[in-house]
Amino acid sequence: MNENTEVNKNKEKPATTHKIGIYLWIWGLLFVLSFFSYMVDWYQFQGLLRWSLILFFMFLKAGLIMAFFMHLFWERYALVNVLLWPMTAIACFVGLMVAEGKYTVFTRLIYFVLGE
């Protein structure tokens, strides 16, 4: 995608290198996003705003690292799909455990607090 034609001419060198600018941009963005997510705690945002901001910055950072630092953006879809679809299993597991956690705390409140 960002193949350097200069490099292509040289048989010794593979065409996998990307321009240095893209790495520096992503690097800078990661710093800025980390700073913002630290600011979420600094200003002590609470409730839904805090959680959504944390998740937003987290997924943005994770996406940038995977797409550009780990080169997934340039890989063929076969590999990308094999790597990303299993994440839905994790999402399902999270959903199950949220329900389970709510049930556990519910029974604990019933037996520990109301039982006394």
Added chain:
Amino acid sequence: MSDSSLDNLPKGWKSVPNDLGSDQTAFKGVQWGKAMMWIFLLSDTFIFSCFLISYMKGRASTVVDWPNTSHVFSLDFMGVPVPLLLIAIMTFVLITSSGTMALAVKYGYEKNRKMCGSLILATAIGGLIFVGMQAFEWSKLIHEGVRPWSNPFGAGQFGSYFFMITGFHGTHVSIGVIFLFIFARKVFRGDFDTGRRGFFTTMKSDYVSIEILGLYWHFVDLVWVFIFAFFYLW
């Protein structure tokens, strides 16, 4: 992606059934070692996910208040307690080392031995600083009485999840640092230019190893992004 023979293959979504159903190679243009590293990282993702999900479940189901992390992990700076200061510095150190690693991969493919080696060395030093700060954080918390079974700040589960998750991540960083030093030596010695055969293998060295090493290191940074969000900030 580097192979010009890939240009003739279908692109986009059509490439998925084409590649996976094709002869011999499912992951076109991906060196086998790189594919294996990705598979390993996928399995590692599941392990870390299980840890974080069990932490979520433990925290959600306790009736005791969870310790206030921005208070627990605050650090005194000139007499003023700054919340999460050490964790913020650790995050920045790890991102810095991730950036130097990405550049090392780039210079490796350009066969720029000096830049590649120095950047891997810089990455390793970043990793060492991170592990050092984590050791400092652990000893600070242990001195304050945090144990896997109890702590003075709140719910008793806090300690076990903290030591388990950050310990497992710190182990990954430590292993990464060891490999970074080994590969820095190999790069400086010119193994990847001469195709010198490795100690454990008869295969010729190639700069793709640097990308594989990079994948592991970026993954360590990736996991920290999630730990930082869920354990420290949430």
